[in-house]
Amino acid sequence: MLSEEAKKEIEKALRKYPNKRSAVMDALRSAQKARGGHLEKADMDEIAVILEMQAVEVNAAAAFYTMYNIDKPVGKYHIQVCRNISCSLMGAEHIIKHMERTLNIKTGETTGDKKFTLSTVECLGSCGTAPMMQINDDFHENLDEAKVEEILKGLE
Amino acid sequence: MEKVILKNLGKPDSHKLENYVASGGYKAIQSALKMRPDNIVQMVKDSGLRGRGGAGFSTGLKWSFIPKDPTIQKYLCCNADEGEPGTYKDRGIMDNDPHILLEGMMITSYAIGASVGYIYIRGEFVFGAKRLEAAIDEAYAKGYLGKNIFGSNFSLDIYIHRGYGAYICGEETALLESIEGLRAQPRKKPPFPALAGLYGKPTVINNVETLACIPAIIEKGPEWFSKMGPEKSPGPKIFCVSGHVKKPGLYELPMGTTVRDLIYNHCGGMLTDKPLKAVIPGGVSAPLLTARELDTALDFDSLAAKGSMLGSGAVVVMDESACMVKSAYIINRFFSHESCGKCTPCRDGTPWLTRVLKRIEHGEGRPGDIELLESLCTNIFGRTFCPLGDGAVMALRGHLKNFREEFQFHIDHKRCMAS
Known part of the structure; x- marks a missing residue:
């Protein structure tokens, strides 16, 4: 489950753009921060629901950018x-x-x-x-x- | 020279709105709002300002391609995805004087009729993003952003879009894809962003330093700007110097300053008594210059005439201790790491170059490797979707052209001749 703070940040990000998909990078960043530095499939699936995207589209976006640590926990x-x-x-x-x-x-x-x-x-x-x-x-x-x-x- | 873009750098709390205003800031936008938008476009054309992101295209001309129909939504995107190794000028502006960028964006948006602007800042610049966010909040609170800015009929919203680790987002159409929430792979051109850009709407994409020049052009006039530096490549330019010099840093100087003047007069000369070996004049894509070419002027056309380029104005200085094979390998590794994967010559060609360079660097080069590198360059250059692959080739060709014997020595003797 995404944290309440992450959800609030996603809500805020959505106000910047005319479409929901544009908020995907901010959403992934918030989710990664909430988890302490990495992303898991559950985060991306939840983001897909909020942003009305396919889960695979969220994963494709996340996998493109080197700062998202998918399934790779990092130290404190x-x-x-x-x-x-x-x-x-x-x-x-x-x-x-x-x-x-x-x-x-x-x-x-x-x-x-x-x-x-x-x-x-x-x-x-x-x-x-x-x-x-x-x-x-x-x-x-x-x-x-x-x-x-x-x-x-x-x-x- | 009186500084224009970095005038507030080093002043206490230079990032705060009140200090920006005290230094004469936000006057240009108020003058601009009293002018006709097409007059502003003409002023910027007349100034001769060319894009500071690397391509050097006429800024005013770029703006003039935007359709005039007021019923069409238009966007301004500020390219703050500074990522070319050696380059840190935009960060200097955003960290220290975010309001000069916002004012530049306000004037530009008014001139092209954009009601929304996005600043695309690279993900690693957390400090800069926070500074910009605070500056944007200050501007809204004062009525400098939002509805009817400065009491005019013009309304503008500016938002920050943070990248997350992809050099390719500095390519303007990849940047647009990224804002739209997609993988940042460059788009086919045409259509150009001026007609079909962000969300399919007319869009201008300008670099941070380009936008930071705009307030001064409005205030001091296009003639003042056009008279600084070479006729076809005028204005102030920030050079980001790094490597083997005594005083690396940001230097705002007139376009056309020579490499020698920059290194020996402004940067205090070489770091040690080792002589200069090579200079990359415009970010790592730019083919290097040798010690014999130090009187080359740093501007778009002079460097193009030398077979190099001004690029982002990132000047990387190397002394005799630098190994050119290692330099070529490190630079190439960057490009293969950042290749977006869209087209084959770059996606497969740049890692191939890296593998060959790595083995030469590590004393495992084979006879024929230099010819293999050259053949790969031929098969990448001019055959890729965007300039990333070309950048990788230009950098390597610059190294091979001037220091071929070092590559051969590495292959023949399994060791470096520089160190």
Whole structure:
């Protein structure tokens, strides 16, 4: 079941558009947030009913966009380290390796306590402050080992 | 030069409406509302403003294609799906001065007769989306948005549509598909969005930086704008510099500033004493320039003449430590990751390029791999539905043209010659 908050957000999203289908991205985002970072089939089926779409259409939309984590639960903190050109030039590989060592997981994995998921991404639009990463909604820029340590320590 | 687009960057609470107004904001829209819409279109045409998203099409001309019939619903979409690696200018505007974008959208909507505007912002820009949302709320509360804005007969609603991780949404018709709740795959053109765009209605799609130029054109006049920089490519431009320079960042300078001036005068020169090796002048699709080409002017036509492009104005600087095979691989990996899957040459061709580049980079290249890359490029370029596949090819060809010996060295010696 979608949370009441998610349903309210979907209601609000519907007011922006002349058709219901347009609200699908906002609806999926709300559902993912409510579930703590991923989507399940039940969420998409429920969204399909609300938006008068076929379930397969909702799934097709969700599967297209990389930020929807379908059936892939993520940790409390989803760490996404940028590895494209500007970040790579400024040492992204080093940051990723350091992160893997510190968290004792490989890229793509979640720690045993479900606290951290480590991913790499291809450019987050923060190239002048490379290397950088995003943890949940927040950007962390001009990274080095010490800064990474400090940021991780600050996450409860 | 006096800044136009980034004039409020760095000022305290520059994102708040009261501060935007105090800096002279929201005057241009009030002047515009007293003009005839077609006069505004003409002003923007006369200014010579060309789209800052990458394509460089005349903004005023784009607006003029919108049908004049007032009974037809029209839309304005702001393309804030900034995603080309190296590019972070639109984020700079939205995070720090969201009202300049809203004012640009108000004037544009009035000029083309749109009563609804959508800002398509990439999903990762959560901070920017929140800033825009707060700015929109402020504008409604003041009567700057909604019914009869600024007491005029013109009404406008602006909404935010958040993307969720797909570079292709920066392609204008894919962006429209995405707002309509579909998989964001580019549409066939024609019909062009000016006639059949969002929900089949006439639609203008403009980049954030393009729209942020509009208030100043109204206030200072088209002649002022057209006199800045090269005649056919005028105006202020934000360059987003990254990579091996001392002071990376956003630099608003006249179009036509040279690469050398940007790097050595504005960005404080190279990061270390290693000499410059290559510069990507306009986002990763743009073929790179070498150290011999630093006097190239950064504008649409000068870069096109060099076989490159201004693109988004993202300048990525690399010193001698950068491996060009690795750079080509990383850039290509981006394109294959972002291919939308609609057409075969891009969907199958870009990952194929990535596989070959990856093995060369990792010392497993085979004789004939460079020729294989070239042949794949030939089979992708110009054969795809949208420019994504072309972008992948242009980037790789730029690397191969200037640094072919590095690729050969990697294949022959199973290691890198740069590091």
